[in-house]
Amino acid sequence: MSERADTAEPRPDEERIDDLPLEEAESSHDEDDRLKPEFVAAVREAAEEGDGERARELVSPLHPADIADLLELVPSEERGAVAAALGDLVGAEVLSELNDYVRDDLLGALAPRQVAEFAAELDTDDAVAIIEDLEEEDQQAVLDALDPEDRAAIESALSYPEESAGRLMQRDLVAVPEHMTVGQVIDYLRDNRDLTSDFWEIFVVDEQHRPIGTCQLSWILTCPRAIAMADLMKREQTLIPVDMDQEEVALRFQKYALISAAVVDASGRLVGMITVDDIVHIISEEAGEDILRLSGAGEGDINEPVMDSYRARVRWLLTNLLTALVASTIIGIFEGTIEKMVALATLMPIVAGVGGNAGSQTMAVTVRALATNQITGTNTRRTILREIRVALLNGATVALVLGIGVSLVFWNGHLGVVIAAAMMTNIVTAGLAGAAVPLAFDRLNLDPAVASSIFVTMITDSMGFLAFLGLATAAGLTG
Amino acid sequence: MSERADTAEPRPDEERIDDLPLEEAESSHDEDDRLKPEFVAAVREAAEEGDGERARELVSPLHPADIADLLELVPSEERGAVAAALGDLVGAEVLSELNDYVRDDLLGALAPRQVAEFAAELDTDDAVAIIEDLEEEDQQAVLDALDPEDRAAIESALSYPEESAGRLMQRDLVAVPEHMTVGQVIDYLRDNRDLTSDFWEIFVVDEQHRPIGTCQLSWILTCPRAIAMADLMKREQTLIPVDMDQEEVALRFQKYALISAAVVDASGRLVGMITVDDIVHIISEEAGEDILRLSGAGEGDINEPVMDSYRARVRWLLTNLLTALVASTIIGIFEGTIEKMVALATLMPIVAGVGGNAGSQTMAVTVRALATNQITGTNTRRTILREIRVALLNGATVALVLGIGVSLVFWNGHLGVVIAAAMMTNIVTAGLAGAAVPLAFDRLNLDPAVASSIFVTMITDSMGFLAFLGLATAAGLTG
Numbered sequence: 001m002s003e004r005a006d007t008a009e010p011r012p013d014e015e016r017i018d019d020l021p022l023e024e025a026e027s028s029h030d031e032d033d034r035l036k037p038e039f040v041a042a043v044r045e046a047a048e049e050g051d052g053e054r055a056r057e058l059v060s061p062l063h064p065a066d067i068a069d070l071l072e073l074v075p076s077e078e079r080g081a082v083a084a085a086l087g088d089l090v091g092a093e094v095l096s097e098l099n100d101y102v103r104d105d106l107l108g109a110l111a112p113r114q115v116a117e118f119a120a121e122l123d124t125d126d127a128v129a130i131i132e133d134l135e136e137e138d139q140q141a142v143l144d145a146l147d148p149e150d151r152a153a154i155e156s157a158l159s160y161p162e163e164s165a166g167r168l169m170q171r172d173l174v175a176v177p178e179h180m181t182v183g184q185v186i187d188y189l190r191d192n193r194d195l196t197s198d199f200w201e202i203f204v205v206d207e208q209h210r211p212i213g214t215c216q217l218s219w220i221l222t223c224p225r226a227i228a229m230a231d232l233m234k235r236e237q238t239l240i241p242v243d244m245d246q247e248e249v250a251l252r253f254q255k256y257a258l259i260s261a262a263v264v265d266a267s268g269r270l271v272g273m274i275t276v277d278d279i280v281h282i283i284s285e286e287a288g289e290d291i292l293r294l295s296g297a298g299e300g301d302i303n304e305p306v307m308d309s310y311r312a313r314v315r316w317l318l319t320n321l322l323t324a325l326v327a328s329t330i331i332g333i334f335e336g337t338i339e340k341m342v343a344l345a346t347l348m349p350i351v352a353g354v355g356g357n358a359g360s361q362t363m364a365v366t367v368r369a370l371a372t373n374q375i376t377g378t379n380t381r382r383t384i385l386r387e388i389r390v391a392l393l394n395g396a397t398v399a400l401v402l403g404i405g406v407s408l409v410f411w412n413g414h415l416g417v418v419i420a421a422a423m424m425t426n427i428v429t430a431g432l433a434g435a436a437v438p439l440a441f442d443r444l445n446l447d448p449a450v451a452s453s454i455f456v457t458m459i460t461d462s463m464g465f466l467a468f469l470g471l472a473t474a475a476g477l478t479g
Numbered sequence: 480m481s482e483r484a485d486t487a488e489p490r491p492d493e494e495r496i497d498d499l500p501l502e503e504a505e506s507s508h509d510e511d512d513r514l515k516p517e518f519v520a521a522v523r524e525a526a527e528e529g530d531g532e533r534a535r536e537l538v539s540p541l542h543p544a545d546i547a548d549l550l551e552l553v554p555s556e557e558r559g560a561v562a563a564a565l566g567d568l569v570g571a572e573v574l575s576e577l578n579d580y581v582r583d584d585l586l587g588a589l590a591p592r593q594v595a596e597f598a599a600e601l602d603t604d605d606a607v608a609i610i611e612d613l614e615e616e617d618q619q620a621v622l623d624a625l626d627p628e629d630r631a632a633i634e635s636a637l638s639y640p641e642e643s644a645g646r647l648m649q650r651d652l653v654a655v656p657e658h659m660t661v662g663q664v665i666d667y668l669r670d671n672r673d674l675t676s677d678f679w680e681i682f683v684v685d686e687q688h689r690p691i692g693t694c695q696l697s698w699i700l701t702c703p704r705a706i707a708m709a710d711l712m713k714r715e716q717t718l719i720p721v722d723m724d725q726e727e728v729a730l731r732f733q734k735y736a737l738i739s740a741a742v743v744d745a746s747g748r749l750v751g752m753i754t755v756d757d758i759v760h761i762i763s764e765e766a767g768e769d770i771l772r773l774s775g776a777g778e779g780d781i782n783e784p785v786m787d788s789y790r791a792r793v794r795w796l797l798t799n800l801l802t803a804l805v806a807s808t809i810i811g812i813f814e815g816t817i818e819k820m821v822a823l824a825t826l827m828p829i830v831a832g833v834g835g836n837a838g839s840q841t842m843a844v845t846v847r848a849l850a851t852n853q854i855t856g857t858n859t860r861r862t863i864l865r866e867i868r869v870a871l872l873n874g875a876t877v878a879l880v881l882g883i884g885v886s887l888v889f890w891n892g893h894l895g896v897v898i899a900a901a902m903m904t905n906i907v908t909a910g911l912a913g914a915a916v917p918l919a920f921d922r923l924n925l926d927p928a929v930a931s932s933i934f935v936t937m938i939t940d941s942m943g944f945l946a947f948l949g950l951a952t953a954a955g956l957t958g
Contacts, residue, residue, distance in 0.1 A: 030855075033731065037856035063715070065734045073857040099853075189700045199697050200679055200738065217696035218678050221668045236542070252512065254763060255544045257756035259679065259738065276755050277736035280762055284733060287766035288847050294770065295839040302848045302862055310872040313840050317877050317906075320836045324829040331825045338817075338824050345817050345824040346810045350803040352828065353940065357799045360774040361792050368767050369781045374578075376509075377516035378552040383781055393789040398796050427796075461832065 028062065035066065040073050047078070047085035055085040068097035071106070072303060080109050092118040096126035101303040104133055112141035120150050123170040123198075125278055128157045132167065165249050166242040168279075169263045169272030172196035175203040176229060178212060183225030200259045200275060204233045209269045211239060211262040239264050242271055249274060250282045251373060290367050293449035296320075316454075323458035327352070330462050334469035340478035343410060344469060347419055350402065352464030355426030358394060359460040360453070362387050362434025367449050370442050384435045391431025399424040418475050422468035426460060433459045507541065514545065519552050526557070526564035534564040547576035550585070551782060559588050571597040575605035580782040583612055591620035599629050602649045602677075604757055607636045611646065644728050645721040647758075648742040648751030651675035654682040655708060657691060662704030679738045679754060683712045688748045690718060690741040718743050721750055728753060729761045730852060769846050772928035775799075795933075802937035806831070809941050813948035819957035822889060823948060826898055829881065831943030834905030837873060838939045839932070841866050841913025846928050849921050863914045870910025878903040897954050901947035905939060912938045 028039040039058070046055035059067060067089060074082045083090050083106055095103055095118055107115055107130070115134075119127040119142060131139055131154060143151050153171055160166025174195060176185055185202065189195065202220070204213040213233030223232060238256050240249055240263045252258065253276055263272040292300030296319075298312025331338075331348070338345050366383070369375045375383055403420025407413045433456050438448035472478065507518045518537070525534035538546060546568060553561045562569050562585055574582055574597055586594055586609070594613075598606040598621060610618055610633060618637075622630050632650055639645025653674060655664055664681065668674065681699070683692040692712030702711060717735050719728055719742045731737065732755055742751040771779035775798075777791025810817070810827070817824050845862070848854045854862055882899025886892050912935050917927035951957065 032727070032852060033734070034852050034855045035857070040855075040857045063735060065736075069852075072853070073855060075858075075861060186700060190703060193701075195701065197697055197701050198695070200695075216677070216679075217700060218676055220700065221665060221696060222672075222674065222676050224669060248511070254759045255512070256542060257544075257759070259756065276759065277738065280733045280736070280755065280759065283759055283763050284766045284851070287763045288769070288850070290767070291770035291773065291843045291847060295843040296836070297840040297843045300840075300844040300847055302844060302853055302858075302865065306865060306868050306872070309869045313837070313869065314873045314876050316840070317833055317837055317873055318880065320833050321829065321877060321881060324832045327832070328825050328829055331828065335821045335825065339821050342814045342818050342824075345821075345827075346807050346814065348824075349810065349828060349831065349940065349944075350800065350807055353803045353806070353936075354796055354799050357775070357936075358792070358796055361776040361779075361795070364770045364774040364776045365779040365781060368770060368779055371767070372763070373511060373513050373548075374551065374781055376513045376519075376552060378514070378519045379554075379781075382554060386781065386785060389785050390788045390792065393785070394793050394796055397793050398800060401797065402800060457832070457836075461828065465828075 028058075028066075035069055035073060040070060043070060044074060044078060044082060047082040050085075052085040052087065055082070056087065056089055059086055059089050064091070064093035065097045067094045068099075072099050072102050076102075076105060079105060092121040092126070092130075095130055096122055099301065099303045100133055101301060101305065103130065107134065107138075112138060113145045115142045116145035119154065120146060123172065124153045124157055124272075125168050125170045125274075127154055128167055132158060132162065160242060163246045164242070165240045165244045165246065165263050165274060166272070168246055168249065168282075169240075169242070169274050170196075170278075171272050172199075173203060173262075173270075173273040174199050175205045175209070175211075175270055178204045178206070178228070178230040178233070180229050181225060182220050182223050182227045182229070182232065185220060185229060186225070199273070202229075203262050203270060203273070204229050205270055208267075210267075211237065211264065211270045213237065214262070216259075237262065239268075240274060241266075246282050247286045250279050250286055253279045254283060255373075287371070290371055290449040293447065294363070294367060294453050296453070319454055320457070323454055324461070326458055327461035327465055330465045331469065334465075334473060337469055337473045337478050341472070343415070344472055344478075347406065347415075348465055348468050351419065351422045351426055351468045352461045354398060354402075354423065355430045355460040355464045356457055358391065358427045359430035359434040359456045362391070362431050363438060363452055363456050366435050366438045367452065370438060370448050375439070375442075380439055384432070384439070387431045387435040388428065391428045394431075395424040395427035398427060414475060414477055415472075418471045418477060419468060422464070422471050425467040426464045429463045430456070430460045507537075507545075514548055514552060519549060522549060523553060523557060523561060526561040529564075531564040531566065534561070535566065535568055538565055538568055543570070543572035544576045546573045547578075551578050551581050555581075555584060558584060571600040571605070571609075574609055575601055578780065578782045579612055580780060580784070582609065586613065586617075591617060592624045594621045595624035598633065599625060602651065603632045603636055603751075604647050604649045604753075606633055607646050611637060611641065639721060642725045643721070644719045644723045644725065644742050644753060645751070647725055647728065647761075648719075648721070648753050649675075649757075650751050651678075652682060652741075652749075652752040653678050654684045654688070654690075654749055657683045657685070657707070657709040657712070659708050660704060661699050661702050661706045661708070661711065664699060664708060665704070678752070681708075682741050682749060682752070683708050684749055687746075689746075690716065690743065690749045692716065693741070695738075716741065718747075719753060720745075725761050726765045729758050729765055732758045733762060734852075766850070769850055769928040772926065773842070773846060773932050775932070798933055799936070802933055803940070805937055806940035806944055809944045810948065813944075813952060816948055816952045816957050820951070822894070823951055823957075826885065826894075827944055827947050830898065830901045830905055830947045831940045833877060833881075833902065834909045834939040834943045835936055837870065837906045838909035838913040838935045841870070841910050842917060842931055842935050845914050845917045846931065849917060849927050854918070854921075859918055863911070863918070866910045866914040867907065870907045873910075874903040874906035877906060893954060893956055894951075897950045897956060898947060901943070901950050904946040905943045908942045909935070909939045 028035055030036050043055050043058050071079060119130055131142055157167055200217060202215045203211050206212050213235045214237045215229060215233040219232055238252050238258060238261050240261050242263050242265050258276060260273055260275040262270050263274055265271045296316025399420040402423050403416040406419050407416025437455050438452040441448040441451050507514060509515050522534050522537050550558060598609055610621055636646055679696060681694045682690050683694060685691050692714045693716045694708060694712040698711055717731050717737060717740050719740050721742050721744050737755060739752055739754040741749050742753055744750045775795030878899040881902050882895040885898050886895025916934050917931040920927040920930050
């Protein structure tokens, strides 16, 4: 790779530049940095033909993250064979990059000793990610096969709740007392060859091993040797309690633009470090999962077994069936009205549907704002009022268009006024419900993304039918 | 703060530990790290009473990111007064952390010279973020007030497309030739005091200033002085072309767990550096915006002016009105059937509604998988088949429950069979459409999140009414 960079001519096309890490970049990746179907097919073919050498030749230029992508793209029934053909190329790093479901699939085929070998190669946090999803029994077998030091570290991590800082942190870090000088720190780092070599900040601790400051490596490198750490370090720091939820951790990293942070136990002692590269995928996951939760799609992972997806989603659809009964019951009340004027049955889904859409808009905005901590007690009322103002404008516009259209098509001004009034009512209701329902769930410490949409849909459906059919009846349209 | 950490007793409660960076942490933040309403109220009160000293006293312990939050939480009509009361505390860093809309609001009140002073204090990328959203005229005035060097850097950044790597990168970086040794690099860093002191990796370049390797600072600190950079650096690196879209950049940082990356121009020369702290908020934004796009909520920012939100959303609702007409027209075809059996009008929204929900689930899963590059040509067909299998299971379950329920309630087995068959048909259609529509848009290089839901809803609504009313007619239910 570096050879190519050395001798490269000016390269105007993006693909060739941004894929520099991979020797066969042009042939393995498309312009979006995804593996090309032809490349994946070639590897599958080689594996199928038992030509492990060819498979390894193709794959060896890839980054571990890309090898993980490759295994995810291979159909599950071929995955074991492809992994076997690739041999050592499927190392611990690849495993730690793999999608959870795909990894479980692969690990299931390995002996505990092999899994233990992988785990031993990794930082504690990555090893824990591999082991935590195994069945109890397999987990124990892998732990038994580890050497005592690795085992103790992993067991200790596993003792923290799932998705907590304790699971995310690594124990290998550099902590020094504040009286050390820059020169002494550099000498200490050079002399202790078994220290981790992957760290971005040094933590300064007191005698009780409690963090009192942080020092970026760049500050150490740009300072004279005689400067004391106490004078160089930044005293304001964001400490992460070991039991903090990973979503909170991700929000702190984002808000304070952290590269790494000290993790402390209940007594304030430094027990580990979390680095931003372990956080970026959590930030993405947490931000992306609201969309899945709002629609009741569960984990929403395309690698999830079909039966798991079915169980998660059917529960939601059955709940939806119940709430749809509410809307249906409301229509039932007005059967007599509909009998007299079937056009009402034709038009009523419009009022419910557009209202539902308006509710989704407000709900999406509110759920995102809650997830990013933008709404607090200070601006809750203001946020709801803002949504109502937008809803009034939306409602007026849509009602006007719909009212005029219906008046003209059915040549019935009364019907036009009734449907316009119903539409206006439903869009304003949608704006209110779309903001208030998620806010109420959040206040009750329930996840607003999970519970809101069932309620909001029920409200906009019911109100849509009620307002339209009710107003039509009250206006004596059919009389 | 550090004093408290020094003398602290064991502190079991999370709030006190994780807010250590702020001296008045207990009184300003709640357990989710959000500013408490009482705290915001106290600052607003002080500002209103003209007691700037009190306001500054309250706010001075806050991190710039928290001061930005504070200004966002203050109602827009008071914002200018609060910012004025806080004086110097609202510095360049606070501005760069502010929500775009809130910042424009505040900057509008400042003279170009003041904005220029802020911009001069910041890294290029943050300065660009502040200036890029100003009106053309104001932008020019600010640029004129900058000193020539800052101005050139910012103008050059502004010459790259919006949301591209060129806008995100900073120019202050450390690049060294490969023949230098670790010792020489350290001496160079110590001697050049006007180098940036915020960097995490050093780039190694050839004579044409093209990056040929990257070196983490921790490797430099843990190595003897005599080692050559050429032997220490990692040659595989992810280079970012200067015109790459920020969403792509974010995906690279995520996939390859980058802390910083070199930005290169079309001829492969190193022109800047992007660091992960500037990327985390983009990762979160990009992952979170799909939910807003799917519902047609535009930017979906609670700080957006009401008229902007109205314009973005009403366009979507009017489009939705059009597609609802399609469903309405289908119902119209069956007016005769409904007239004979009004119960059909009562039940038909159930088939359409639950189908719509099933479509949303599949669509959410597909849109997320596309956004995270999990779907390629290799697994497109497999993904669609997977969704259809889930849909068959969901459809069978929901159809069975609904069919039995309707048979019993209406004491009409025929009606039960018809609604079950319609439900099954619609859920399978929803699964197919929910997967295929976003995939098709992606294939056409259109954003699947923006365009899909209008189509999928239209399909599930229409199919819901068509299948139910059509089967009812065909089965001679009303005959």
